[in-house]
Amino acid sequence: MMKRYPQLFESAYIGKLKIKNKLSMAPMGPVGYADAFGAFNQRLQDYYVERAKNGVGLIITGICNVDMGTEEMPTIGLPCPTSNPIAFIHSTYQMNERVHAYGAKIFIQLTAGLGRSALPGFVNKNIAPSENENRFDPRIIHREMTKDEIRTLIQKFIASAVIAKKSGFDGVEIHAVHEGYLLDQFAISLFNHRTDEYGGSLENRLRISTEIVKGIKKACGEDFPVSLRYSLKSCMKGIRQGGLPEEDYEEAGRDIEEGIEAAKILVAAGYDALNVDAGTYDSWYWNHPPMYFEDGMYRQFGEILKKHVNVPIILAGRMDDPEIAISALGKSCDIISYGRPLLADEEYVEKLRTGRLDEVRPCLGCHEGCLGRIGNAPISCAVNPACGREKIYGIEAAVAKKNILIIGGGVAGLEAARVAAIRGHKVMLCEKSDQLGGNLIPGGVPHFKRNDHKLVSYYKRQLELLNVDVKYNTTIAKEDIKKYDVDVVIAATGSTPKNINFEGVQASFTADQILLGKAEVKDEVIIVGGGLVGCETALWLAQKGKKVAVVEIAKEILGGHGSLPHMNEFMLLDLLKYYHIDIYTGTSIVKTKENSVEVKQGDKIFELPAETIITSVGYTSNDNLYKEIKDLDIPVYNIGDSNKVHNIMYAIWNAYEVARNV
Structure with a gap:
């Protein structure tokens, strides 16, 4: 049988390492999948092997911490090569043997940690390049790291790479100038105010990342591949303020010009590939795109970098449409990277190869099963309950047919x-x-x-x-x-x-009726109910040119902060603001009139224009x-x-x- 989409199934190279196709599994943090020794537990091993079995050319594991003591992260939080090297080698060597049986290659992604981006309570030692407020809770202050801590961290990266090579990994990826994690905070002047050799100039701010790759190459050999997770642009308007794709704003973090210069410095230091995206924790929806993004949103960044560096570009960003992936090859990247599509359907690559796209279980962009579970349970997938527990929670034939x-x-x-x-x-x-x-x-x-x-x-x-x-x-x-x-x-x-019968002359329609086209929507709209359905209906109507206001009786919309995965919440709130959707919280409808509604907010009663009233108050x-x-x-x-x-x-x-x- 002829391969479908043959361009995607040609071989690729990172340094001298040959990869059987141009399809990679993106790194996604294996939070909760470490055993008591910091090794890969059996569930994590099976998870990666299942993707190798189904045709992925290169697997890049989720972040593994090089030193749990740097931030005093709980042992079960992430795997760590240096916690117990023998246990780590035993768990990953046998996994890598199985991965290699299917012709796949595998890199381990190594991280320094979170710095100011740590979710409150996730670490016990709050550190950063310089004194910084925590990204999520400004009351938490992260102290400046000492030089000794920095030098120890660099050595832990080198030691972890040596352990990884002994474990049978084909290469390592350094989780460095990416997403606003600890090493990216060193690289961004907004967060790095140091006056020593690890602060100031761009070269100094990248010094940790360049010393890491030089040390790994010296310890593991020049031919041992080292890729870099790299965010070209921070997409920040300011601290805790992301910039939407639709917006024109001044970059507060790393802009494209500096991103290009940084990439040149990093490649010159020895990195063999750049695994590219954009964003930081302050613009978190860029790194973990919700459904509100268009497909292929990182292609522009890969295209820029390919003009300035001569190493392979690995690129993700919702490219599960093969036509988009093919359009990106050569122009924006050399290897296509799939993240959540491989959580949703572990057979995605094989279904792509054999032309069975109608059998692919799609990622919804909801984050509910993956990042929305951090802190409560290991990462999985909303549409694939067996994700991350393939062997213990798969579907078995029934003994008695019914x-x-x-x-x-x-x-x-x-x-x-x-x-x-x-x-x-x-x-x-x-x-x-x-x-x-x-x-x-x-x-x-x-x-x-x-x-x-x-x-x-x-x-x-x-x-x-x-x-x-x-x-x-x-x-x-x-x-x-x-x-x-x-x-x-x-x-x-x-x-x-549910629907509500209001006092007055206007009838109301449910959001479902409006979405299904069962009622006409006029220009000025009031949506009663600021939950997810109400807010998404408001966004949809505003994008169609309607003037929309949301009236919510509770103090907050969307069920309050934390009811949705953070990246979805942050982006939806920013979109509601961008499309000028008025939000009235702590507000109730008193009665309706012909072209308006009377509302009460605290002790105030006032009118809002309304030609169409839509209710979204639950089911x-x-x-x-x-x-x-x-x-x-x-x-x-x-x-x-x-x-x-x-x-x-x-x-x-x-x-x-x-x-x-x-």
Whole structure:
């Protein structure tokens, strides 16, 4: 069979190291995957091997700390080669043997730590290049590192690289001038106010990074590849202020001109490749792009660097559309890097090679299963519950094959049907409407939520391949179940948007009705409810040219800080501001009028113009059927929103758990 997209499957080189194709797994932090010795636990080993098995040419591991004592990070936080070198070698050597069996190469990414970018409570020693406020909590002050601490850190990098080479890694990547982590703080003058040889000029601010690569080359040999994780531009308007792609602003961090000069210095020092993106923790959405970005957003930065350095450029940035990836090769980069697409679907590269893009499970850009879990659980994926636990939580064939009836074709019902069918059960899914997808149908209407519709398409294709019997326009009542010879019933009947009847003359519409085009939206819009659906609907309408205001009865929108993954929250808030969407918190609707609403905020009552009123005040579980059938003499399960209204991740994860065990 001919390879599809052959340009992506030609070999590539980093130094003298040959890579079988131009497809790399991007480094994503393995937080929570270290064992008690700082080695790779078995789950982490299996996670990387699974991607190697499915065709990735180069794997770059997530960050591994070179010294847990630098910031006194908890042992289980990240793997660390120097904590117990023998244990580390034992765990990773056997992993690398397995990776190499599939013809893949693997680099370990080494980091100095977080500095001022540490999430509060994640480290016990708060340090930085100079005295700095913590990025997330300005009350926390990070002290200036001493020269001895800096020199020790450099030696730890060199020692870690030596251990990595003994472990069978094909190279190392230095997590240095990137994303506003500790070594990037040294490189950025905004954070580095030192007056010694590690501060001042650009060369001095890069000294740690250049001494690290020189030391590794001396210890491991000139032919041992060393790549650099590199953010060309900081994309900052100021401290804790990101700059949107749409904005024209003055760069407060590293601008492109300095980024080019820095790249030249770093390549001259010995780095064999640049793994390129943009952003810092102060503009965190640039490094971890939410769904609000367009695809391929880093190509401009790779194109700039290719004109100025003569080493391979590795580039990520939502390029799971192969046409975008192909357009980037040669012009913007030499190797395409995939991050979250390989969390969402470990078989992505093999499906790409064999032309099965309709079988790819898409990343939604939600961050709920990956970075949104840091601090509570190891990184995984909202649409792929087995991610990071491939061998202990995969789908196994059922011993006894059963007839399973699934009621409801929303995301929970679709996932339950997929998993149950893979296990060998005979599955019938009944959907009361004429289409599958449930709340993802309206939810995926805005351009920035387009991958929600891709997820529905993925499920449709899976159910076709698995011969699931899907019945549309079929409503199931308690008495209907007797007609079917079933052993298990799974209720996945979803939820319904709440609406409010206001005093006055204007009718209101739910966000779902507006998204589905069931009501006309005039120029001046009030959205009642500032949760995620309300705010995203406001953004969508504002992007279409409407004048939008959001009225929220609580003190904060989006459920308050921390309810969403940080990068999604920060970008959405910045977008609401950029599109001039007025936000009224602690405010309620008193009554409606013909072209306005009367609102109350504290002791003030005033009017806001409103030609269209949209409500987005949550959803009500459709659990009546489950209550009627839960006492049948066969197992009955209730999943998704009909069990508890939540997000897409928990609908999928709970459905996976139930279907994996029926």
